[in-house]
Amino acid sequence: MRRFVRDNGLSLGFGIAFLLALAGQAIAGHAEFNNQLATDGLAQIGFGAYLASSDFAVDVTENWQSEYLQFFLYVFATVWLLQRGSPESKEMHKAGPESDQDQRVGEHARSDSPRWASAGGVRQAVFSRSLGLVMASLFLLSWLAQSIAGVAAYNEQQLRQLQAPIGWGNYLASADFWSRSLQNWQSELLAVASMAVLSVYLRQRGSPESKPVGASHSSTGVEG
Template sequence: MSRQGQDRERRGSFWRDNSLTLAFGGAFLIVLLGQALAGHAEFNEELTVDGLQRISLGQYVTTSDFAVDVTENWQSEFLQFSLYIFGTVWLVQRGSPESKELHKIGTESDREQRVGDHATQDSPRWAASKDWRQGVYARSLGLVMGGVFLLSWAAQSITGMAAYDEQQLRRLQAPVGWGDYVVTPDFWNRTLQNWQSELLAVAAMVILSVYLRQRGSPESKPVGAAHTSTGVEG
């Protein structure tokens, strides 16, 4: 095969091999832009009603109003995945592909996890170590997801406070500090309305996948698998 043909094949393989991440990453950017446009229009409507000057899109995306709307969604999504990652270590659902097999409850043995002496040549380097690196790497996904959740929740509280204080000033009322804001109904309403939807989505996915199928999806069992088959992916 010619050099150009090999380059084309590598480029084609890259797009194919990373299509899931690229597709959802691209969709995220499109939707984020759409949110910015819609939020900008709504924000300017509010300014007009209050008799204030309208702002540009560039100015809007640097406002606390836009930032809090973004971060409150991010924190709930990362909470969902953090809870699911940690919860599925010990919790199971008979018949769901979203659950591990019933007899594998817990952190499993070193042999099953292929760590330490049971690591293979293809195993990540830290998985083969026998010191603190193995312990950190063995929990790295949950730690990172949990860390991003906490950071985005903190960002939501700060940007939410700024947006709340802007509203307070427009009403000629005194602004509040961060400590006062995080106990307001505004903060917890923003937080809990996202948490409940994420938890409902996870619970629905876990139980519906026991009885329903999607051919070809790893989130579903094979179409002909028994309802009681657990931890089996299509």
């Protein structure tokens, strides 16, 4: 068990932190939602009913889709885009998908390489881009979930105000949907850009997200 925890400490640590944060969001969101119901003169709902509500679902999924968008764009963009001096960037001469030899695919695969790395054709092409494809799929699925939960939450608010509900297609073109999306996108993109630039000049000893403390500011693609 101790070895398992050590070998999986990063995923376990962030997984537990995620669950705690989600629980905290649920508790705070439930209180806020009931306060809004009380203000509107409506009956409050229980915690379980709130967890099954569209309001909770849209608040969760709108954050998920922005996170997966961030990683999807980052995975694909860093194939071609470089940042001199940043450990978040490849070395300046390695822009692009790189050679089969550099990527250890096909005849250059090693004995411990994944099986699809040595395969050819479609299998190798898919596996070579599998991380970005999965991130893109998770982004699209969470964005779809946000839109479905969002239109339900929006229409509930419309009905409370004695206004007519709208269809899913109209909601996709609404200010509410795009405001929810863009306010998360801009923060995620700013965070990535900040990390790429600040890691050129700042260090965090022992972190793979940082260059070694003594590395020059111009060192690119070097991790501590």
